[in-house]
Amino acid sequence: MTRGWSTTTCGQCGQLRPCHRKILEQWICQTCVLRFRRAPASCPGCGGLKVLAFYDAGRRPACADCTGHDPVYACPACGREDSPFGRHCGPCTLRQQLTELLTDPSGGIHPQLQPVFDALMAAPRPQTTLYWLTRASSRPDILRDMARGELEISHAAFETLPSSRAVDYVRDLLAALGVIPPYQLAVERIVPWLRELLADQPKANADLIDRFARWQLLRRLRLLAERDRVTRGGVQHAREAVLGATRFLHWLDEHDTTLATATQAQLDDYLVRHPGRGQSLKTFLDWTQRSGLSPQRAIPMPERALPQVTLSDQHRWQQVERLLHDDDIRLYVRIGGLFLLLFAQPLSRICRMRPEQITTEPGGAVSVTFDEVPIQLPDPLDRLVLDQLARRGQASYASRPDRWLFPGGLPGKHLVTENIRSQLVALGIQPSAARKAAMLDLAARMPVPILAELLGLSPNTATRWATLAARDWSQYAAMRRA
Ligand SMILES: [Zn+2]
Ligand SMILES: [Zn+2]
Ligand SMILES: [Zn+2]
Structure with missing residues (x-):
């Protein structure tokens, strides 16, 4: 030596x-x-x-x-x-530290936390996981307390901890591994926000809004969360409804009236003085009316205008061509852009797509199902989609690779909308204009019920688009006759 x-x-x-x-x-x-x-x-x-x-x-x-x-x-x-x-070596040190961390009072790995042990041991770089484990700020103590039975293995336990990125990460990890049920961070963040907001309100108002938020808004969002159908817009809408209710109850107090006694004239007055608050207030008043807390009142809603289409068909097809054939663009951006430009799918929905929505028939034809009806994908889009299916296994260890067509960087999460959106914008594709142009094109080519079923649109939305498309076509036809 x-x-x-x-x-x-x-x-x-x-x-x-x-x-x-x-x-x-x-x-x-x-x-x-x-x-x-x-x-x-x-x-x-x-x-x-x-x-x-x-x-x-x-x-x-x-x-x-x-x-x-x-x-x-x-x-x-x-x-x-x-x-x-x-x-020692990375794997031996990791095995030893994880065993110490996750051991229950009986001396073995806590059975419920075994998936955590397996997933972290299988991570590609043990050194990275060890680094995570040795920093107190990444809160590995949560896992230790759970293993020792000092903290319940549940969402409720996480709600007792101060919210931080590190705590959220551990919660996400457990949800992604199926140790606790799936949940949506954005939905659960409403709870502490609500608590803080209501602390400043008179008790009667706070109690009422709390009931509204829990029984109406959060219950609905959690049901959606179980099916991974929560959107950022949905969460925003819930928060606005809470704020709308808070402001309205405050106004009623100031005007010496109550939900039960306020007249239609007072409601109209409120909406005239506070333009733009109708939508968020409507959710609240619909609920109070259904619950018998207030009499039937009408909230006038502005007519929804027909959509504006700014992207020409020719320009749209140029963009489709580019995404189909330009190998320098990231694969998931090409597919996302094509689903948008060809099938009018919103990016938020594209990002939430699951691999089961892609099917390959015995003859080799590849189909995508956006809502109910499978649509056969043209060549070469079918090959791009199959490539994506094969590649998505390379996502980070904690995103179960089988869960999303476009896995994101966080454990168990799909790609965030902003990721694809910014890359499309950089390519000169404006997602909302692209989607409207695609919708107009499709609406002109198929009857309303099929359009609604194929693309998962509400019948109302499909009708508005069909109206616009028909107007376009009738003008076109009139011009041809002239
Ligand atoms: Zn040797
Ligand atoms: Zn040296
Ligand atoms: Zn070793």
Whole structure:
């Protein structure tokens, strides 16, 4: 064994430093030894991924084992040299730390937390997971408390903890692994927000809004969350409805009236004085009316205008061509853009697509089902989609790869809409204009019920588009007759 403690010139970096180990027959400083240790290579003697610090008989750098030296670079537990971490290797250290973290009072890994152990052990870089585990700020203590039975393994337990990114990450991880049921962060964040908002309100108003939020808004959002159908707009709408109710109850107090006694004239007055509040108030008043807390009142809603289409058909087809054939654009952006431009799908829905929505028939035809009816994909879009299906397994370890067609960066989550949107905009494609143009084109080509069923539109939306398309076509026909 080559060991010494003299200060000498390091054979690697050339600096005068304490050198206590020889690598390839030269004294090397501690820093250079560490660097060398982290760069294992294939040993010419045994073929293993080893630290080649010694010369073999043919003067080739080789491993300790093949040259008769002590295995100073090997993990004392498993013998591997390719994943150094402290005194052992990465996987052995990780196994030991995870076991310690997740052990229940009986001495074994807590059975409910076994999926966490398995997923973290299978992560591609043990060093990254170890780093995560050793930082107190990443809150591994939550897992330890759960394993020891000091914290319940449930969403309710997370609600008692102060919300932070680290806490949310652990919660996401457990939900992604099926340890606790799926949930939507954005939905659950409404709870602490609501608590804070209501703290400043008179008790009667706070109680009423709390009931409205829990029994109407949150219940609906949680049902949607179970099917992964929550959108950012839906969460926003719920928050606005809470704010709308709070403002309206405050106004009633100021005007010495109540929900039960306010007249239609007072309601109209409120809406005239506060334009733009009708939509958010309607959700609240619909609920109070159904619950018998207020009499039937009408909230006049502005007529929804016919949509405006700004993207020409020719320009749209140019964009389709580019996405179909330009291999320099990321695959998921091409597919997302094509679903938007060809099938008028909103990006939020595209991002939530699941692999089951793609089917391959025995003859090789590939279909996509947006709502109820499968649509056969034209060539080469079918090949792009099959490529995406094959690639999506490379997402981060905690996103169960089988869950989403477009997996995102967070555990268990799909790609965020903004990711595709910004890349499409950079390509000159405006998602809302593109979607409207696609809708107009489709509405002109198929009857309303089919359009609604094929694309998952509400019949009302489909009718508005069909009206617009028909007007367009009749004008076109009139021009041709002229
Ligand atoms: Zn050195
Ligand atoms: Zn060897
Ligand atoms: Zn080891």
